[in-house]
Every structure is written in structure tokens, then in C-alpha cells.
């Protein structure tokens with residue numbers, strides 16, 4: 001790899017950027033290979049990036065493949081679309097809810113068409129802007145879920161439901177206290193318990209107020225259940241957890257584990273894969289783990 005992650009501090013000044021950076025509205029903030037000046041640095045910090053990629057070889061202006069699972073254009077625009085969908089679903093306006101459901105379907109379709117499982121495996125960690133973390137994370141979870149769904153031969157309708165479920169899994173977060181949600185540090189026991197409520201809250205709101213398809217809303221409730229029964233809220237295990245939830249649980253953990261969060265260090269893709277493998281058959285459905293690892297080029301799980 002010709003680039004490396006660097007914490008956003010004054011050392012990056014004068015260096016060349018190894019990625020494209022986008023504003024919260026999806027506009028291009030700074031192009032790949034751009035030399036980072038003082039005002040860029042301030043702007044990048046302001047929009048909430050905590051780390052950035054720098055070109056390793058500072059003479060190199062061009063960097064071709066970033067191995068993204070979804071195109072950069074959609075990576076920039078989809079979180080904004082999803083944020084607007086969440087806000088409409090959260091309101092009580094029936095017309096807005098109905099529009100949001102159509103937009104959700106269109107976004108799921110767009111992602112299914114865009115996810116390129118034939119591309120090189122993702123070799124770059126997606127650095128998220130702190131304030132839009134939920135939406136950027138949901139897009140990645142949907143992309144990984146689609147990837148697994150395709151690899152286990154899901155037909156279009158199943159992929160469509162799976163993608164929508166992944167996009168809505170954390171919807172209940174909107175009901176949580178923002179102070180807990182955006183806390184810059186580890187949560188205490190009480191706060192963790194509060195966080196866990198996003199499963200039930202999301203499920204209740206989407207099924208009661210938005211009449212979201214049962215199988216899609218159920219993923220809100222189940223995506224923190226674990227294969228060995230150690231999850232929440234109900235401690236379901238194995239096949240008692242719906243297959244969509246087992247897929248999304250894996251995608252959710254992998255993306256969270258490899259994301260830059262304020263309370264823990266950034267893990268590499270390799271560390272993320274090792275983590276997933278370690279818990280195959282425990283936290284995660286081993287069949288889904290095998291499909292996931294295969295995509296990253298590990299035919300035999302022991303080769304990791």
C-alpha cells in the first residue's frame with residue numbers, strides 16, 4: 001500500500017493527501033494528492049475527521065485503486081440521503097413517512113447496484129466524520145451485508161430487504177440522549193444499558209408508526225443478538241436469530257471495529273478480519289464468517 005493513516009495533527013501540514021475528503025453535504029473538500037495547507041487543515045478538522053490518509057511516497061501524485069466496495073460518489077451522497085430518510089421516519093407526518101419509505105427502497109436499490117463484489121477486496125478503512133457517524137456506518141454495514149447476501153446467492157428481493165434492514169438497524173439511536181450517543185469516551189454501565197435500548201426503540205417506532213415490513217424492522221431488534229446467545233435484548237441464539245440479523249450483526253461489528261472512534265484506537269482491516277474469525281461460531285454465524293473471509297481472499301479460514 002502506498003499510503004498510511006495519520007492522526008489529524010499539525011504534522012500533516014505540507015504533506016500530500018492519500019484520499020478524497022468530503023464535506024458533510026457531500027461536496028468534495030480536498031482531492032487526492034492535494035498538498036495540505038493550514039486552511040485545509042482547519043477545514044478538515046472542522047468537518048469532523050479525526051484521521052486522514054497520506055501518500056507514503058510524497059513524490060507520487062496519482063493513486064489509482066482504493067479498493068472501495070462502493071463508489072466514492074455514493075459513499076459521499078448516501079449518508080446525506082439516509083439522514084433525511086431517518087428524519088422523515090422519525091416525524092409523524094404520514095406523507096413524509098411514505099416518501100421516506102420510497103427513498104429507502106431507492107437507496108437500497110442504488111447500493112445493490114453499486115456494490116462491486118468482483119472488485120478487489122476493500123483495503124482501505126473508511127474514516128468517518130464524527131457527527132455523521134451513524135449514517136456513514138449504516139451505509140458501510142449495508143454494503144458489507146449486500147456482499148455477504150450476494151455470496152450466499154440471495155435473489156434480488158432478499159437483497160432488497162437485507163439492504164433496507166441494514167440501513168435501518170440503528171434507527172433507534174435517534175431516540176437516545178445525544179450526550180450518550182456522542183460521548184467522547186467510554187460509556188459507564190448505566191449509559192451502556194441506555195444505548196442497548198436503541199434495538200427495542202427502533203423496532204417499536206418503525207413497526208408501529210411507519211409500518212415498515214416486519215422482517216426489516218425485526219433486524220433493529222435483533223442485530224445485537226449473538227450466535228451463542230450472549231447478545232441483547234433477548235439473548236436469542238443460533239437459527240433463532242433471523243438470517244438477516246446474523247448477517248448484519250457481522251457487518252455491523254466489522255465496520256465499527258475498523259472505524260476511527262474517539263474512545264479506542266483504530267484497527268486495521270487485517271485486525272478486523274482476525275477479530276471476526278476469532279468469534280466465528282461464538283458471536284457470529286460461522287457460515288456468514290466464511291463468506292465474509294472468502295471475499296477478502298481467505299478461502300481457508302485458517303490462512304488468516
Ligand SMILES: [Fe+2]
Nearest residue numbers: 169170223224
Ligand atoms: Fe446497533
